[in-house]
Amino acid sequence: MTLSDKTAIVFGCNGNIAQMICKKLYHEGYNLIVTDLKKEQVNKVTSEMKNTTPIDVDVRSEKDIKEAVQIVLNKYKKIDVVVNCSRIALFKEAVELTEQEWDTIVDFNTKSMYYIGKAVLNTMIENNAGVIIGMTSKTANSGPANLSAYSASMNASIGFLRSLSCEVRNNNIRVNALCSGFIEHEELVLGAELTQNEPPDKGIYIQFSPLINVANEPEALANIIAFLASKQGEFITGQAYSLWDDDMTYYRNLGQMAEF
Amino acid sequence: MRLDHKTVIVTGAGRGIGRAIALSLAKEGANVVISDINLKEAKQVVKEIKDLGRTSLAVKTDVTSKNDVDELMNKTIEKFSSLDIMVSNAGVSSMENVIDMPEEKWDFSMDVNLKGTFLVTQAAAKHMISQQKGKIICTASMAGKGGVATQAHYNASKHGVVAYVKSLAQELAPYGITVNSICPGSIKTSMQDREVQWSANIRGAGATPESIREEMANFTPLGRIGLPEDIAKVVVFLASDDSAFMTGQAINVTGGQINTM
Secondary structure, three states: OOOOOOOOEOOOOOOOHHHHHHHHHHHHHHHHEEOOOHHHHHHHHHHHHOEEEEEEOOOHHHHHHHHHHHHHHHHOOOOEEEEOOOOOOOOOOHOEEEEEHHHHHHHHHHHHHHHHHHHHHHHHHHOOEEEEEEEEEHHHOOOOOOOHHHHHHHHHHHHHHHHHHHHHHOEEEEEEEEOEEEHHHHHHHHHHHHHHOOOOOEEOOOOOOOOOOOOHHHHHHHHHHHHOOOOOHHOOOOOOOOOOOHHHHHHHHHOOEEEE | OOOOOOOEEOOOOOHHHHHHHHHHHHOOEEEEEEOOOOHHHHHHHHHHHOOOOOEEEEEOOOOOHHHHHHHHHHHHHHHOOOOOEEOOOOOOOOOOOHHHOOOOHHHHHHHHHHHHHHOOOHHHHHHHHHHHEEEEEEEHHHHHOOOOOOOOHHHHHHHHHHHHHHHHHHHHHHOEEEEEEEEEEOOHHHHHHHHHHHHHHHHHHOOHHHHHHHHHHHHHOOOOOEHHHHHHHHHHHHOOOOOOOOOOOOEEEOOOOOOOO
């Protein structure tokens, strides 16, 4: 299958989930643009995918995002699909969290959604077509301990995307969120770096899927993104999809969180 | 009475839902600290609470300022020696489509509604941990569970509050502290007066604030707009021992209205 007239941007590519999404969209035939905070990261990810455009973008900067969107428009004239995978996490109790740490997490995870949504709306409205997908987390619904700012930012992103979906429903623009079930090591490492904390050894598996495990969840998520971006997903908007049921209260209340 | 000798702080208590919460808690016996950015309105509520025979105190607080929040805690502990119940209620709303929304509008909503909740509850939690007990109640919104056009910034902030409360509840449970949020639906307040005016302006075509309100009531299965007192009654329950086994919940008080899409 080829979609050579379709263009997709993925913001943030430092984790397995984002990289799997990039690969999936690339193999689906999209003209792919990949961004990340770190130039070496985006170069590494795009080096394996011919004709993919790497751009370094700090999603906390509206200027960076607008410039990236302009580069894409100059090259491909339109933007069909935007996926925001920019996420950072900090594993820390709310009573210990500093105001600066809170701001960094909420800005990186949630304000980026607002900046990105706003930056692509004009061109999508002009084309009367577009797909916006935010990569969020099941913590938005479950709210585990030691991840208060992360959970708050993820649910805030979902709230934003739900409202946005209502605003652009007559412009043939679909807006959805996808919720991953674990927190990637890379999210925690970057979160620690940006908040001047010690990086953790491992990622955190918040909830346990009855069907899949941490090794193949990124691929499952990437498949859903491709589906939501495709014509098959054309009646889906304003949704926050997870891969399995949320009722894992038993594990959560016992504080049982497996590391990986 | 259910809340005799309890010390409570209510933020955003100068008017609307916050004021009704403060008065209802006082009627149940609580001494209430009235925190608001508008000191004049706060002092008026203090007077009403004193008339009920309770002790009260007005503190001017901008909940986005950590210094102000620390000052609020210090003044409360200085006067009452303890804090039993924190009601984080201060909030703001406005209407704008995302495409036209200036960054300042986004920041104001997120700062007051979400970060304000973090700063206020964190300060309360630190004190309550030393007491090994306490109750925290946050005013979220029906907008914390669904999305509507022109309120993306408000919906984002209130979704954030709902999730934050769940996390905080997990963290504070070992200390015997419960944390819950309430999600009011369409409630008759000055905030709603502004919202129905904005809605009427945006919609045009003969829409009036009254017709918008009527529409809201029609969307509500119980057939009426809620009153601040409707919310306050549920807060009194969440503040009392009757809700001792509830934590991490987001309680809808919407007259049956479901605001999803």
